[in-house]
Amino acid sequence: MFWRRFSKMQARGFAAAIVASLIGAGFSAQALAPAQPRKAEPKPVAVGYEAEDHFPGAAFYYAVDDDAAVGAGTTGTTTLPDLPIPADAVDTVDGSIQPAQPFRLAGTGLDKSRALQCLTTAIYYEAANEPTDGQRAVAQVILNRVRHPAFPATVCGVVFQGSEKRGCQFSFACDGAMARAPMRSAWDRAAKVAAAALSGQVFGAVGEATHYHTYAVTPSWNRSLVMTGVFGAHFFHRWKGWWGTAAAFRQAYRGGEPLPEPHARVDLAELAAPVVPMPVPMPAPVAVPGKSAAPIATPRETIQPAYAQSGTPIGGYVPRAAPSASPMDQGESQILDKWKDSGKPLR
Secondary structure (H helix, E strand, O other), X not given: OHHHHHHHHHHHHHHHHHHHHHHHHHHHHHHHOOOOOOOOXXXXXXXXXXXXXXXXXXXXXXOOOOOOEOOOOEEEXXXXXXXXXXXXXXXXXXXXXXXXXXXXXXXXXXXXXXXXHHHHHHHXXXXXXXXXXXXXXXXXXXXXXXXXXXXXXXXXXXXXXXXXXXXOOOHHHOOOHHHOOOOHHHHHHHHHHHHHHHOOOOOHHXXXXXXXXXXXXXXXXXXXXXXXXXXXXXXXXXXXXXXXXXXXXXXXXXXXXXXXXXXXXXXXXXXXXXXXXXXXXXXXXXXXXXXXXXXXXXXXXXXXXXXXXXXXXXXXXXXXXXXXXXXXXXXXXXXXXXXXXXXXXXX
């Protein structure tokens, strides 16, 4: 019985040793075999706006007078328009970052549709590839501008401000970016952020910022404003002084949203050109009783030869009222007999 058990145990041991040897040989062969290169996964084909290298948030900076532009990557104006501070403004300026008030879009159905279209467009072309906080911050800046007296009182008015001239607040409205079809998934994502902002959702971390620029540029005005935060690819700023505080954002939403598209271009050179008055036609001479109107004489040398003698009577014609005509005009009358007495009164 002992030898049988030992044989069975020995057989199992031999089998286990054989299996281990095979496994070890497999690992050794795999280690010695040359590494097979991995197949590169095909990259997704970019379509629409993402197909070209358009840096997120690439907006031009223009001065208020629309004179000079600097590089891409900034947005907004730096110089505050000449706005008098209201008499009821508090002199004390709070330097802390205060969240904006919820935006209330109290307009018509058409206003809401256009506002959503414009805000989605701005978020997409300014921050399509950014995280959600970066998109929410861009949306908050636009709505902050709607509520600030220095900017238009409509969403579309803010987004497409300056597009009628050579300077745009947001470069996508002037640089041809909108000619590229948006990517559906990125557009839907931007639309969700826009709808939430228009329904009253506030991104409080950006405060009352009205300007921003990308981290790829360092505009000359970055020290003239107060930075409120960094989100996504942008640095956000507000004005210094009272106009950058929450109390200054008191402009009411006007409604009457314009079309969600760039404004019709206006050529400033044509507007500055002097207006040439239209020539005024000379009035016809007025006949005065007892006075003969002065005839308008045409220089004879300017008359074509074919018409030079057009005023000479046909030979042989004798006016009935002038029996003493010269001999060269004597001859038979060319008036038909039945019309000769047409001017005499009836008897």
